[in-house]
Amino acid sequence: DAKTTQPNSMESNEEEPVHLPCNHSTISGTDYIHWYRQLPSQGPEYVIHGLTSNVNNRMASLAIAEDRKSSTLILHRATLRDAAVYYCILRAIYGGATNKLIFGTGTLLAVQP
Amino acid sequence: DVKVTQSSRYLVKRTGEKVFLECVQDMDHENMFWYRQDPGLGLRLIYFSYDVKMKEKGDIPEGYSVSREKKERFSLILESASTNQTSMYLCASSPRGGRGDNEQFFGPGTRLTVL
Numbered sequence: 267d268a269k270t271t272q273p274n275s276m277e278s279n280e281e282e283p284v285h286l287p288c289n290h291s292t293i294s295g296t297d298y299i300h301w302y303r304q305l306p307s308q309g310p311e312y313v314i315h316g317l318t319s320n321v322n323n324r325m326a327s328l329a330i331a332e333d334r335k336s337s338t339l340i341l342h343r344a345t346l347r348d349a350a351v352y353y354c355i356l357r358a359i360y361g362g363a364t365n366k367l368i369f370g371t372g373t374l375l376a377v378q379p
Numbered sequence: 380d381v382k383v384t385q386s387s388r389y390l391v392k393r394t395g396e397k398v399f400l401e402c403v404q405d406m407d408h409e410n411m412f413w414y415r416q417d418p419g420l421g422l423r424l425i426y427f428s429y430d431v432k433m434k435e436k437g438d439i440p441e442g443y444s445v446s447r448e449k450k451e452r453f454s455l456i457l458e459s460a461s462t463n464q465t466s467m468y469l470c471a472s473s474p475r476g477g478r479g480d481n482e483q484f485f486g487p488g489t490r491l492t493v494l
Contacts (some may be wrong), residue, residue, distance in 0.1 A: 298480055302483075307488075309469050309471070309486050309487050310422070310471075310485045311485065312482040315480055315482075366412065366424055366427060367422075367424075367471075367483055368424075369414075369421045371419070371420075371421045
């Protein structure tokens with residue numbers, strides 16, 4: 267399985283943009299890039315995913331490098347509620363009936379008031 | 380609001396006890412998963428199920444079994460609890476299908492302590 271590499275931790279100030287990087291140099295052409303986050307004392311929740319083009323939703327934006335070997339999750343205005351562990355995960359387009367998620371250790375984002 | 384619920388947020392059991400962790404989803408999803416989460420190790424998949432009465436081992440199935448008698452319910456069973464099974468247990472569900480853009484929905488977790 268292709269792997270991802272993320273920084274262990276990052277800090278941000280409230281109401282500033284946050285760019286969370288993810289390297290996936292061995293990504294295959296059939297892998298989606300997913301981001302999940304886990305707030306303290308909660309289960310993970312889906313944030314966003316993409317394949318080749320940049321993606322936006324109400325939570326965040328995902329910028330994917332042209333060669334797809336890296337991506338960046340962008341939180342446009344961090345709030346204290348965005349403090350969480352963020353996971354970058356690769357998923358094959360056709361991974362069988364279950365298409366399980368393989369979590370790494372993620373990036374712990376701290377947001378300062 | 381779609382939901383995955385787990386029977387307990389916190390559970391304390393003794394070594395050797397049989398432990399049942401229950402998970403229920405209301406989204407009519409075919410796939411259900413059990414993970415455990417430990418500091419420094421991230422989430423690791425224990426078992427998953429892609430249909431009623433169907434199950435497959437994940438990455439760390441030893442010491443665990445599962446049961447899926449109804450589509451909405453997926454149970455994790457610790458036949459004889461041991462202290463190294465003290466952990467956070469997370470249940471998740473997702474729609475059927477091999478497409479890699481399916482989202483997984485997680486429950487709030489059960490923190491199990493085995494004394």
